[in-house]
Amino acid sequence: MTKPSSSTHPVINLGDWDPSQFEKHGQKLLQLIREHFETIHELPVTTNISPKELFDLLDSPIPEKPRSFESTLDETWEKIIPHLTHWNHPSFHAYFSISASFPGILADLLISSLNVNAMVWKAAPAASALESVILRWLAEMVGYDPFGDGVLLNGASLATFYALAAARDQQSDLNVRTQGLTGRYIPRLRIYTSDQAHSSIEKAAIALGVGTENVVKISSDEQYRLIPDKLEEAIQLDLDLGFRPMAVVATVGTTATGSTDPVSSISEICKRYDTWLHIDAAYGGFWNLVPEIRTDAEDLQKGDSVVVNPHKCLYTPLEVTALFCHHRGALANSFRLVPEYLRTVKEDGSVDFMDFSLQLGRSFRALKLWWVIRSFGREGLAKRLGESVRLARWLAAQATSHPDFACSATSPFALVCLRYVPYSIQTVWERVTLEQRAVLRDYLDRLNAELLARLNQSGTAFASHAVIRDGYVIRISIGNIHTTEDDIKQLWDTLQKLALEVSKDIPIPSLDNL
Structure with missing residues (x-):
């Protein structure tokens, strides 16, 4: 038999980089991240490029041949980085300001490198064990039962959905899990929440088959907190109509104003x-680490379920x-379904986290929390959160005066x-x-919207807005670990x-003809 020649069958590299190449490219990437x-203060917080310009810049045919990683890094820094809104910038204050600390960033690198799937215990024992430990730590941090069920998820919106699914399935006579809707x-199911609550509650109602019409919005008081008496009136009215209360959602840290519902009274x-009480403490929960806030904080222990969000407040990517x-077993009652290929022998103390949500593929999220908490400690986290509170109160005092x-x-x-x-408008308001007030209010809304637009276009800072009873307001959320008083x-x-500048460019409307 004739041996095939090498020219007939050329050697083709079908593998990954070798480890030394990975290290070399990784060192270059870490250098660029360090720089x-x-x-970062020289970098605009956001971009003003148009969608068309951006697509023209990025759109290209699929590469048929390999490109050098050096060229990919170069183009990333030339075409991608300048045209992001930089959420990890010290001057990013929009939405809920989040922050990825360096220990968390490095942990994400290791998580991606290991690429384990923490679905069943046998698939990643240390990942599941560490998740159990981290959940206990987090529960202790926010003052919640560390011996109930817990699970790490990708976001608060899905966490609220899962909690409300468990609340629905606690209605055991309905047997929705097997018989459906x-x-x-079946009786009309109702969910009650504040008129300040997050839209994720209505999204959960859509996905659960409850429907947005059955999300009852309860009035809030002058401090944007749910009014307990109004809640009880709504529940009693629904019972008289033959409807069934399924759950109440209280909020600790509302989206628009950061207000806190009176959890004890609601409970x-x-x-x-x-009726099941779910507490959305996605934003507000971890501020309990700050001693001056913890003194007056609502008791999260009152909730049948609670969501808190480390990627908002604990400097975790x-x-x-x-x-x-x-209620141990309530989440599994809704979501546990084990096909043959996932059956394993249960060991004492083992946990299969796939049982607590819809998700099967689950990243090793616990590792980055472990690295962050160990790097800063509870005391260090509290001090960093406390500094953000101090800066926010300084800014509020400046505006008030x-x-x-x-x-x-x-x-x-x-x-x-x-x-x-x-001030010229304040002097004539009374x-x-x-009718004239309505005109002035619309004018002030336009003024503030333009002020926010110009702030964001300046590139020196980035904020978001809300519309509350006063009208259009500029929301400043402070939470980046690198934000200083100078910022x-x-x-x-x-x-x-x-x-x-805005008040000069947008003159006050004439009130003479009104």
Whole structure:
């Protein structure tokens, strides 16, 4: 037999980089990341490039041949990095300001390198064991039952969905798990929450087959907190109509203003009507680490379930959220389904985290929390959170004492809602008619929207907005681990400067013809 020649069968590399190449490229990437953070204050927080320009810049045919990694890194820094909104920038204050610390960033590298799937115990024993430990740590941090069920998930919206699924399936006479919701009569299920609650509650109602019409929005008070008496009235009315209360969702740290619902009073109502209480503490939960906040904090232990979000407040990279449930087995009652290929021999103390949600493929999220918590300690985390609170209160005090600004809502956390109200309008407000006030209010809304737009276009900071009873407000969320007092002072100076420019460019409307 003739031996095939090498020219007939050329050697083709079908493998990955070799480990030394990986190290070389990794060192270059770490260098670029280091330089990114060393010069981050010179980097605009966001981009003003148009969608068309951006697609023109990035769109290209699929590469048929390999490209060098050096060229990929170069193009990443030339075409991608400059046109992001940089959530990990010290001057990013939009939505809920999140922050990835360096220990968490390195942990994500190791998580990706190991690429384990923490679905059943046997698939990744140490990952599942560490998740159990981390869940206990997190529960202790926020003051929740460390001996109930818990699971790490990718976000608070899904955590709320899972909690409400467990609440629905606690209605054992309905047997929704096996019989479903269609083709038979079941009572109309109702979910109650504040008119300030997150949209994830309505999304959960859609996915659960409850429907948005059965999410009952309860009025909030002057501090944007759910009014317990209104909640009880709504539940009693529904019972009289033959509807069935399924769950109440209380919020600790609302999206618009960072307010906190009166959990203890809500809990007493839920007990009277045997209704599941889910607490959305995605934003507010971990601020309990700060001693001055913990003193007046609501008791999360009152909730049948609670969600808290480490990627919002514990300097941990996206995505990681913790869902806790007092009732052992309730989450598994909704989601446990084990096909033959996933059956394993149970060992004493083992946990199969796939049983607690819809997710089967699960990353090793616990590792990055372990690295972050060990790197800073509970005390260090509390001090860093406390500094964000101090900066937020400094900013609120500046706005309150300024003749042209107002602090429209207060929060115990590091969230400030500012509204630009020129003093000239304040002086005439009490003397004008209701119709004239409506005109001025619309004008102030336009003024603040333009002020926010110019702030974001400046590249020096990035914030978001809310519409509350006062009208359109500029939301400043402070939470980046690298944000300093100088960053907040620069933000405040920029807001004052831009406010003067905006008021000149958008003159006050005439009220003479009203």
